[in-house]
Amino acid sequence: MNKKKKKIKNIKIYNILNNKNNKKYENKIIKTKGWIKTKRKSKIGIIFIEINDGSCLNNLQIVIKKKKIKNYNNKIKKINNGCSIIIKGKLKKNKKNLKYEINAIKLKILGKIKNAKKYPISPKYHSLEFLRKISHLRPRTKIFGAISRIRSSLIFYLHKYLQKKKFFLINTPILTSLDTEGHSKMFKIENKKKNFFNKKTYLTVSGQLNLESYSCSLSKVYNIGPVFRAENSNTKKHLAEFWMLETEIAFSNLKNIINLSKNLLSYSFKKILKNNYEDILFLNEKSNNKIKNLKHIKNIINKKYIIISYNKIIKILKKEKIFKKNKIKWGINISNKHEKFLTEKYFKKAIIIKNFPKKIKPFYMKTNKDKKTVSCIDIILPKIGEIIGGSEREYKLKNLDKNIKKKLLKKKKYKWYRELRKFGTIPHSGFGLGIERILMYITNLNNIRDVIAFPKYPNNINF
Ligand code: 4AD
Numbered sequence: 146m147n148k149k150k151k152k153i154k155n156i157k158i159y160n161i162l163n164n165k166n167n168k169k170y171e172n173k174i175i176k177t178k179g180w181i182k183t184k185r186k187s188k189i190g191i192i193f194i195e196i197n198d199g200s201c202l203n204n205l206q207i208v209i210k211k212k213k214i215k216n217y218n219n220k221i222k223k224i225n226n227g228c229s230i231i232i233k234g235k236l237k238k239n240k241k242n243l244k245y246e247i248n249a250i251k252l253k254i255l256g257k258i259k260n261a262k263k264y265p266i267s268p269k270y271h272s273l274e275f276l277r278k279i280s281h282l283r284p285r286t287k288i289f290g291a292i293s294r295i296r297s298s299l300i301f302y303l304h305k306y307l308q309k310k311k312f313f314l315i316n317t318p319i320l321t322s323l324d325t326e327g328h329s330k331m332f333k334i335e336n337k338k339k340n341f342f343n344k345k346t347y348l349t350v351s352g353q354l355n356l357e358s359y360s361c362s363l364s365k366v367y368n369i370g371p372v373f374r375a376e377n378s379n380t381k382k383h384l385a386e387f388w389m390l391e392t393e394i395a396f397s398n399l400k401n402i403i404n405l406s407k408n409l410l411s412y413s414f415k416k417i418l419k420n421n422y423e424d425i426l427f428l429n430e431k432s433n434n435k436i437k438n439l440k441h442i443k444n445i446i447n448k449k450y451i452i453i454s455y456n457k458i459i460k461i462l463k464k465e466k467i468f469k470k471n472k473i474k475w476g477i478n479i480s481n482k483h484e485k486f487l488t489e490k491y492f493k494k495a496i497i498i499k500n501f502p503k504k505i506k507p508f509y510m511k512t513n514k515d516k517k518t519v520s521c522i523d524i525i526l527p528k529i530g531e532i533i534g535g536s537e538r539e540y541k542l543k544n545l546d547k548n549i550k551k552k553l554l555k556k557k558k559y560k561w562y563r564e565l566r567k568f569g570t571i572p573h574s575g576f577g578l579g580i581e582r583i584l585m586y587i588t589n590l591n592n593i594r595d596v597i598a599f600p601k602y603p604n605n606i607n608f
Contacts, residue, residue, distance in 0.1 A: 153233065159200035161236065161245050170236045177205065177247065178255075180285065181228045183268050192221055196230065199290055202423045206239070206246040207232050213250050220252055227264050227285070229256040273595050280599050280607055288431065291424035292596055296584055298421050300369060302413035303390055303578075312365040312392065317352025319371065323559070325351040326507045327552050330375040332385075348373035351577060353391055353509075354562050357538060360393035360573055361565050367392045369580070379603045381592045382481075382530060384581060386601040393575035399520050402535045402574045403497060406524060407448045410583075414445045417587065425587065432589040434528075441527070442587060444495065452497045455479075455518065461491060476502050479523070481530055488527040495526045508548040511537040522576070529586045535576025542566035 155176045161167055179196035182204050186192055190211060195204035211217045224230065233251035238244070258264050265271075266285050276283040283289045304314070322344045324331060331347035352368045359366045369390045376383070394401060418425065418439070425442070429435055462473045462483055479487075479498065487496055500518040503510070510519035521536035539545045545566055549556050556563070584596035594600035599607050 157200040158196070158198045158203075158205045161205055162203055163201055167236075167245060171238060171245075173236060174233065174250070175236050175247070176231060176233045178231045179205070179229070181224060181226055181230060182287075184225055194224065196232070197287075197290070199284075202287065202291055202294075202427055206244070207234070207249050208246055209249045209252065213248070214252055220254065223254055223257055224252070225258055225261055226268055227258040227261075227266060228254060230254055273590075273592065277594055277600070284598075288428070289595075291421075291427050292584070292588055292590070293598070294424050295417060295421045295428075295587060296580075296596065298417050299413060299580065299584060299587070300388075302416040303369065303409065305416075306409050306412045307367050307392070310365070312367045313359075313363050315352075315356055315359045315363075315366045315368050317349070317355040317368045317370065317391075319349055319373075320346055321349040322346055323354060323562075325349070325353050325509075327554055330377075332373050332375045350374055351389065351391065353393065353575065353577065356391055356393040356575065357562070357573065358565055360395045360575070361569065361571060364395040365392075366394075377603055381594075382582065382585075384593055384597060384600055384602055387593075387597065388580035390578045390580060391575060393573060395571050395573045397537075397574045398572065399499065399522065399537050399574060402537075402576050403452065403522060406497075406522075406533050406535065406576060406578070407450065409578075411446050411448050414442050414587070418442055418446070428588045428590065433591075434589065436589060441589070445526075445586075450495045450497050450524070451492045452499065454499050455501045458483075458487065458498055461487070465491075476504065478505055479525075484525050484530045485528075488525055493527070495524065498523045498525065506536070508552045508554060509536070509538050509545070510548075511539045512544060512548075520574075526582075526586050528591070529582050531579075532582045532586070533576050533578045535574065537572065537574040540566060540570045540572050542570070 153174055153176050155178065156170060158177060158179060161170065161177065179198035181194050182197050183195045184192065192209040194207045194209065196207060197204045214220065231253040232247055232249050234247040234249040236245055237248055239246050265279055266282055271286065276286060284293060320334065322342070329350040331350060334346040334348065349372055351372055352370065356366050356368055367390060369388065371386055372389050373386050375385065392405065425439065429439060458479065459473060459475050462468055463470065465486065467486065488494065499522050500513060501521055503512060503517060503519050506519050506521055510521050513520050519536060523531050524533035526532050539548060542563060545563065546556065549559060581593045581596045585591065585593055588596060590596060594602060601607065
């Protein structure tokens with residue numbers, strides 16, 4: 146009788162190194178695939194390579210002995226850092242360090258490194274500035290593996306929390322003729338065929354107005370997607386293309402969005418800390434400003450914020466000698482310097498600033514009873530600055546029209562948005578959360594260009 150050959154299992158490195166069930170593969174022949182990260186030869190001629198397949202932070206060691214591998218000399222010459230391979234062998238626990246490793250019995254090379262001298266990713270340290278120039282290859286480094294896994298988890302858990310709370314995802318458009326914020330610098334779409342849309346068209350700066358339209362029916366809605374800003378902000382905290390999560394909630398007020406922001410961040414941080422612990426720890430260890438016990442993450446999980454009004458913030462800043470007295474006036478924007486002082490020196494905590502002056506905020510925000518301020522929040526984190534901006538929306542047509550006029554905007558352009566106030570208007574509120582700013586905070590990296598796959602910023606489109 147023809148005995149069926151037992152298929153050898155292909156196991157991801159994560160399952161070999163971290164899975165509680167990995168005991169079931171111990172002393173068994175398995176297969177795994179990945180890229181070589183290091184290669185060294187022992188004094189007695191054994192080759193040790195470490196491979197990684199991106200499924201987790203740590204590499205898997207492969208032990209290669211001459212007598213076990215067919216065509217050994219030829220193969221060993223060809224493999225080096227960066228090569229992609231398939232390994233077959235016995236999974237063993239290393240007696241010294243108790244880590245799993247594979248004693249290879251077969252090695253197949255899938256992709257060689259054609260010109261090793263020209264391959265820019267080596268096992269040595271590369272600066273983040275250097276890696277930015279080769280953004281198509283930087284995912285191969287340990288650091289970008291960790292960042293990418295954390296980013297993926299963050300977006301997943303943000304979705305998960307909102308879905309659990311019965312929010313509906315609305316895919317708001319990227320092409321638009323409308324400026325959500327009123328006076329943003331937008332990227333204009335050029336098309337060979339002139340007047341494709343018969344209107345000036347841009348890349349959107351925010352999906353908020355579209356979300357408002359859906360919240361006026363589905364009540365609780367959100368989006369996560371790329372938005373575009375053409376400001377020439379060449380800073381460590383600004384991108385020309387970044388990802389934003391926005392929520393919009395019918396029948397809600399400022400208190401509701403403060404609570405939602407705090408709960409959403411607390412939930413997703415808690416999950417990420419559990420699921421991406423190794424990655425977070427690794428990045429924190431690498432950072433120049435290591436944070437003891439990952440306290441920054443725990444503070445957000447424990448919802449430690451100071452909630453304070455803009456008026457009170459101005460009073461605090463006025464008393465501070467480090468700021469020029471005549472520069473601190475009611476009506477100014479809270480700058481980076483002020484944010485840094487407040488979160489890192491004065492309160493030493495994340496802060497939520499409420500009720501900013503009407504004249505420095507967009508037309509859609511609801512005016513407070515004092516007529517001078519609007520019902521809004523900025524959430525500001527130590528070292529990062531603003532991560533969330535939100536507000537109650539002006540839901541009465543008369544007041545909205547007054548704002549449109551005061552901000553010198555064209556009423557005609559906002560025709561459909563105004564109609565939301567004409568037909569069954571409701572009090573509603575929402576906020577926008579900058580995904581990359583949150584990632585900077587979690588990963589403790591200080592340049593926003595390193596927490597997005599292919600960063601776009603002035604003079605850099607990459608590809
Ligand atoms: O405060 P912003 O501009 O708010 C809006 O766009 C609202 N329409 C959102 C809403 O209420 N639905 O942006 C929201 C967040 C900021 O708090 C910040 O975290 C991030 O987006 N952000 C940027 N991130 C990276 N690069 C930039 N150029 C950013 N500008 C804003």
